[in-house]
Amino acid sequence: MARQTQARKNGAAKTAPRNDILLDAYRDMLMIRRFEERAGQLYGMGLIGGFCHLYIGQEAIAVGMQQAARPGDQIITAYRDHGHMLAAGIDPKVVMAELTGRSAGISRGKGGSMHMFSVEKGFFGGHGIVGAQVSLGTGLGFSNKYNDNGNVSFTYCGDGAINQGQVYESFNMAELWKLPVVYVIENNQYAMGTSVERSSSEVELYKRGLSFNIPGEQVDGMDVVAVREAAIKAVEHARTKGPIILEMKTYRYRGHSMSDPAKYRSRDEVDEVRTKRDPIDHLKALLEKEGMADEASLKEIDTEVKRIVAEAAEFARTAPEPDPAELYTDVYLEA
Amino acid sequence: MTDILMPALSPTMEEGTLAKWNIKAGDTVSSGQIIAEIETDKATMEVEAVDEGVVDAILVPEGSEGVKVNTPIARLKGEGGASSPPPAAAPAAEPAPAAAKAPEAAAPPPAARVANDPEVPAGTTFKRQTVRDALRDAMAEEMRRDPKVFLMGEEVAQYQGAYKVSRDLLQEFGEKRVIDTPITEHGFAGLAAGAAFTGLRPIVEFMTFNFAMQAMDQIINSAAKTRYMSGGQMQCPIVFRGPNGAAARVGAQHSQDYSAWYGSVPGLKVVAPYDAADAKGLLKAAIRDPNPVVFLEHEMIYGTEFDVPEVDDWVLPIGKAKVRREGRDLTITAHSRAVGMALAAAEILAGEGIEAEVVDLRTLRPLDTETIIASVQKTSRLVTVEEGWGPYGVGAEVCAQVALNAFDYLDAPPMRVHCEDVPMPYAANLEALAIPSVDKIVKAAKTVCNR
Numbered sequence: 020m021a022r023q024t025q026a027r028k029n030g031a032a033k034t035a036p037r038n039d040i041l042l043d044a045y046r047d048m049l050m051i052r053r054f055e056e057r058a059g060q061l062y063g064m065g066l067i068g069g070f071c072h073l074y075i076g077q078e079a080i081a082v083g084m085q086q087a088a089r090p091g092d093q094i095i096t097a098y099r100d101h102g103h104m105l106a107a108g109i110d111p112k113v114v115m116a117e118l119t120g121r122s123a124g125i126s127r128g129k130g131g132s133m134h135m136f137s138v139e140k141g142f143f144g145g146h147g148i149v150g151a152q153v154s155l156g157t158g159l160g161f162s163n164k165y166n167d168n169g170n171v172s173f174t175y176c177g178d179g180a181i182n183q184g185q186v187y188e189s190f191n192m193a194e195l196w197k198l199p200v201v202y203v204i205e206n207n208q209y210a211m212g213t214s215v216e217r218s219s220s221e222v223e224l225y226k227r228g229l230s231f232n233i234p235g236e237q238v239d240g241m242d243v244v245a246v247r248e249a250a251i252k253a254v255e256h257a258r259t260k261g262p263i264i265l266e267m268k269t270y271r272y273r274g275h276s277m278s279d280p281a282k283y284r285s286r287d288e289v290d291e292v293r294t295k296r297d298p299i300d301h302l303k304a305l306l307e308k309e310g311m312a313d314e315a316s317l318k319e320i321d322t323e324v325k326r327i328v329a330e331a332a333e334f335a336r337t338a339p340e341p342d343p344a345e346l347y348t349d350v351y352l353e354a
Numbered sequence: 355m356t357d358i359l360m361p362a363l364s365p366t367m368e369e370g371t372l373a374k375w376n377i378k379a380g381d382t383v384s385s386g387q388i389i390a391e392i393e394t395d396k397a398t399m400e401v402e403a404v405d406e407g408v409v410d411a412i413l414v415p416e417g418s419e420g421v422k423v424n425t426p427i428a429r430l431k432g433e434g435g436a437s438s439p440p441p442a443a444a445p446a447a448e449p450a451p452a453a454a455k456a457p458e459a460a461a462p463p464p465a466a467r468v469a470n471d472p473e474v475p476a477g478t479t480f481k482r483q484t485v486r487d488a489l490r491d492a493m494a495e496e497m498r499r500d501p502k503v504f505l506m507g508e509e510v511a512q513y514q515g516a517y518k519v520s521r522d523l524l525q526e527f528g529e530k531r532v533i534d535t536p537i538t539e540h541g542f543a544g545l546a547a548g549a550a551f552t553g554l555r556p557i558v559e560f561m562t563f564n565f566a567m568q569a570m571d572q573i574i575n576s577a578a579k580t581r582y583m584s585g586g587q588m589q590c591p592i593v594f595r596g597p598n599g600a601a602a603r604v605g606a607q608h609s610q611d612y613s614a615w616y617g618s619v620p621g622l623k624v625v626a627p628y629d630a631a632d633a634k635g636l637l638k639a640a641i642r643d644p645n646p647v648v649f650l651e652h653e654m655i656y657g658t659e660f661d662v663p664e665v666d667d668w669v670l671p672i673g674k675a676k677v678r679r680e681g682r683d684l685t686i687t688a689h690s691r692a693v694g695m696a697l698a699a700a701e702i703l704a705g706e707g708i709e710a711e712v713v714d715l716r717t718l719r720p721l722d723t724e725t726i727i728a729s730v731q732k733t734s735r736l737v738t739v740e741e742g743w744g745p746y747g748v749g750a751e752v753c754a755q756v757a758l759n760a761f762d763y764l765d766a767p768p769m770r771v772h773c774e775d776v777p778m779p780y781a782a783n784l785e786a787l788a789i790p791s792v793d794k795i796v797k798a799a800k801t802v803c804n805r
Contacts, residue, residue, distance in 0.1 A: 093552075095548070124585070125585070125587075126583060126584050126585040126587070127585030127586070128585070129582055129583060129584075129585050130583040130584060130585065134580075134583035134584065135584075136580075136583075136584040136587050136588050137587070138587055138588065143548070143551055143588075144580070144583075144584070144588075145583075145584075146575075146576070147575070148571055148575050148576075151544060151571060151572060151575060151576055153544075154540065154541050154542075154543070154544020154545050154547075154548065154572060155544050155545070155547055155548035155551065155572075155576055156548060157541075157544070157545045157548060158544065158545040158546060158547060158548020158549040158550075158551070158552075159548050159549070159551065159552060161545055161548070161549045162548070162549040162551075162552040162553075162554050165504070165530070165549070165554060166552075166554075184540065185540045185541050185544060185572075188536070188538040188540055188541025188542070189541050189544070189545065191536055191538065191541070192535065192536065192538065192541060192542065192545060195536070348586065349581055349582045349584075349585055349586035350581070350582055350620050350621055351581070351621070351623075351645050352581065352586075352589060352644040352645055353644075354639075354642070354643045354644060354645070354672070
């Protein structure tokens with residue numbers, strides 16, 4: 020993950036050369052795609068258990084948003100969290116090893132797919148209760164304001180969470196206290212099996228902050244360039260003025276979780292998005308059209324990503340399970 | 355003639371100070387007119403006239419302290435026959451209610467031998483202080499000590515606390531650190547937990563723990579579990595505090611003891627002190643603790659005064675019970691307000707030749723099983739007292755620990771005194787029947803002693 024993080028690690032996302040930025044994005048999105056495909060495979064092999072929610076189709080959001088972040092900013096999301104972690108620059112090995120429940124996992128095997136954290140990378144989870152992360156993320160923003168550190172909380176939620184009451188409790192406090200929070204609604208159009216139309220009286224979700232005076236914007240979440248541009252503006256707003264909402268129109272290709280047969284939508288609907296709106300294909304075409312990369316250099320990225328993911332999978336497959344004594348550790352911190 | 359009576363201005367008010375009269379003899383009073391100001395330990399309130407008429411006499415002069423509720427404070431010459439009926443005592447249904455209100459407050463605190471606490475240096479002076487003020491001092495001291503500590507909750511700042519526990523904190527620490535929230539328990543509990551993830555140390559006041567049910571998901575799923583779920587990477591140093599248990603005459607939704615609920619959750623520490631010294635020392639410890647702490651207070655003892663040692667930094671260990679009274683015949687365990695009842699019961703029992711040992715649990719998680727077991731090994735008999743419901747309760751847990759660790763020492767089956775298995779009723783007599791009482795504890799104690 021060395022090159023892909025260069026531009027943003029320097030906090031220079033806005034000024035790095037355009038082709039570096041886009042190549043970074045391409046590589047990061049591809050990493051998530053390949054990682055998730057491999058996770059799905061390991062799940063099928065019984066190596067990953069429980070719930071496993073894949074991010075395939077939504078890669079442009081985590082990656083484009085991350086390009087607007089600077090060190091110190093925080094990220095928090097719900098349980099579809101692998102993509103955000105990889106975009107934040109967390110080692111795929113420790114993420115995959117968490118999925119397989121091994122002691123080398125980032126949560127030492129105690130969290131699993133839905134509960135991963137990296138204080139070092141500003142990633143605050145990884146939360147399993149729909150909507151709870153929105154209050155928590157608002158608290159990250161509160162902390163930034165309390166400490167006057169200029170950091171921004173990137174608080175993600177889905178189109179399902181947006182109907183939870185505590186989201187609005189949080190919106191109210193965020194605007195009341197002008198907290199630096201960018202709320203990112205990843206509208207993949209289905210809350211598990213219930214479409215937005217069937218669950219929401221107002222389907223334009225970017226409007227959901229209006230009665231709190233929080234501005235909102237709808238963004239093509241399948242276009243990483245659009246996401247990145249919206250993110251840069253939103254982050255600036257959050258740092259200087261207060262909370263803002265970005266509604267990312269996106270689509271998940273897989274079921275809600277690995278165990279979801281996705282009978283609530285047609286195969287044609289999924290194929291339509293995959294073939295016409297895929298975020299990675301879209302960026303690839305752009306890179307080639309603008310002459311920023313040729314077939315060979317993209318192939319090189321492909322190969323490297325595949326190698327990294329294969330190594331992560333091998334690591335996760337062979338790393339030992341936690342010692343039984345670990346059952347009782349990490350409940351309390353010694354006072 | 356119509357008497358104007360000293361009004362009760364809150365569910366728990368028993369007396370107050372008649373701070374100011376706005377009327378004098380000979381004045382004509384109309385309905386709704388503000389006639390007086392009354393101070394309770396929580397607030398200064400204005401009193402409006404209900405009846406109309408000419409003031410015949412002021413019966414209680416302004417500045418009078420400790421005026422009991424329902425004392426006639428002024429007399430009106432009635433006009434147009436508008437007069438209040440005299441305050442009839444509610445006809446008591448059988449069985450007659452036991453004194454509903456804090457019988458323990460009347461009993462002098464029996465001399466207690468202090469176990470487990472840090473040594474109070476010889477020559478230390480003590481000051482009389484209410485539990486309310488002890489809690490306030492604990493927060494103020496910790497806020498002075500650590501700029502990361504802040505207080506948030508409903509009415510904690512400008513209003514000075516719904517129960518005045520946060521009085522004067524806004525004035526000292528400003529609105530950055532004493533924060534009025536909207537009525538948004540779920541949201542601000544989550545917000546505070548998120549802030550704690552970053553290393554801030556929030557104190558979240560719930561106006562009562564009844565309202566914390568709205569926030570329970572954040573307390574348990576976010577605050578309690580995140581450290582474990584992250585393999586030890588994350589922390590959540592936060593205190594959730596506020597009054598818990600039954601107040602007085604506020605009905606089922608405002609009268610519940612959550613001790614057992616929080617006490618069952620790994621990742622939380624749960625503290626429920628009785629007296630002012632413990633309230634102060636344990637709240638300071640809770641604020642310093644790197645783990646989430648649920649700190650259960652009790653509205654009915656906020657105004658009760660106790661001795662608090664005047665030492666620089668009074669911090670008590672979480673996880674240690676306290677033997678408040680030694681005895682050889684039976685052990686009574688209790689926490690929070692019920693400790694007062696247990697002590698009063700022990701006094702009565704002593705008069706009948708039964709020496710009860712009263713163990714104040716103080717911390718419910720981790721439970722100080724060692725002190726409980728040592729006591730039962732000595733006395734061989736056990737009564738548990740709690741304001742929560744019996745099933746799956748604190749008493750049930752204490753009994754299980756005793757059965758497991760001191761089975762052979764028991765001379766009688768333990769008994770549990772707890773809230774009756776009903777939602778809290780409103781009627782005074784029914785409420786008194788529902789909650790634990792000194793009488794119930796005495797009866798249970800005699801039963802386990804075969805007396």
